Amino acid sequence: MPDGKNFWITAPGIITGLAAIVTAITGLIVALNGIGLFSGSATTNKISTETKQEVKKETDSLPGKQAEPQKQVEKxxxxxxxxxxxxxxxxxxxxxxxxxxxxxxxxxxxxxxxxxxxxxxxxxxxxxxxxxxxxxxxxxxxxxxxxxxxxxxxxxxxxxxxxxxxxxxxxxxxxxxxxxxxxxxxxxxxx
Missing domain, CATH: 2.60.40.4170 (Immunoglobulin-like)
Structure with a gap:
């Protein structure tokens, strides 16, 4: 090496190293998001909505509760x-x-x-x-x-x-x- 300096301790070397680290972390986040690691809240909301719908169906069919009459659509x-x-x-x-x-x-x-x-x-x-x-x-x-x-x-x-x-x-x-x-x-x- 000329002047006996290591490339990685120079300013261009440090910037190149940081850019490589940021690129690697970004790629890891994108990959983990692609397999669904960061979208757990959407699954939780879907399960919660389905549970609420099941509870509503069960409450609607309880004895003593009358269903609201459907208004007929005239032709x-x-x-x-x-x-x-x-x-x-x-x-x-x-x-x-x-x-x-x-x-x-x-x-x-x-x-x-x-x-x-x-x-x-x-x-x-x-x-x-x-x-x-x-x-x-x-x-x-x-x-x-x-x-x-x-x-x-x-x-x-x-x-x-x-x-x-x-x-x-x-x-x-x-x-x-x-x-x-x-x-x-x-x-x-x-x-």
């Missing part, structure tokens, strides 16, 4: 006042609809529509932005993800989805196209 068939709408070069036809209970307080209204673009010049959008549902007088946007481009002289079917409260009294379906708002009242007939 309705939406009936539209008109099913074919023409606005300039655009034509909408309601192919069908359903109102399904999600919870006792909420329903999902699905309206299947065939859209026809009769334009000679350009494609048109067939998307959620063209539809709204007035629930007891308040306009709401669709909750689905309808978003299509329909070429000129072509047609496409899609479904518009809305969330409707179970206590809704009045529903009106709106189609917005070419600056016009076509309102179509609908009634819910019990199945």
């Amino acid at each position: 309705f068939s939406p009936v539209f006042s008109m099913t074919t709408i023409k606005i300039e070069d655009h034509e909408y036809k309601i192919l069908g609809s359903s109102l399904e209970g999600i919870t006792p307080e909420s329903n999902e209204l699905k309206i299947k529509i065939k859209y026809k673009n009769n334009s000679n010049y350009s494609p048109a959008t067939f998307w959620n932005e063209g539809f709204r549902l007035a629930i007891d007088g308040f306009l709401t946007a669709p909750s689905g993800n309808l978003s299509e481009l329909v070429e000129r002289h072509a047609e496409l079917a899609g479904t518009v989805t809305f969330e409707v409260p179970a206590n809704a009294k009045e529903l009106t379906f709106h189609i917005f196209d070419v600056g016009k708002d076509i309102a179509i009242p609908l009634k819910l007939a019990p199945d």
Whole structure:
């Protein structure tokens, strides 16, 4: 060695040695975490949750305790006042609809529509932005993800989805196209 100095007692040697130690400790921590050594609390929480659920089930089935009655989810068939709408070069036809209970307080209204673009010049959008549902007088946007481009002289079917409260009294379906708002009242007939 030149000058008779040991590499490990020089500043670059000490920094290199410390870096090697830090890298080794980090690698050990990552490896131990990978085998689950540091995630014991998650397992404990899972066991605790399962135990609480079992205790709740046992308490619910105790003699003398009555179960709370489940509220029935009513089923309705939406009936539209008109099913074919023409606005300039655009034509909408309601192919069908359903109102399904999600919870006792909420329903999902699905309206299947065939859209026809009769334009000679350009494609048109067939998307959620063209539809709204007035629930007891308040306009709401669709909750689905309808978003299509329909070429000129072509047609496409899609479904518009809305969330409707179970206590809704009045529903009106709106189609917005070419600056016009076509309102179509609908009634819910019990199945």
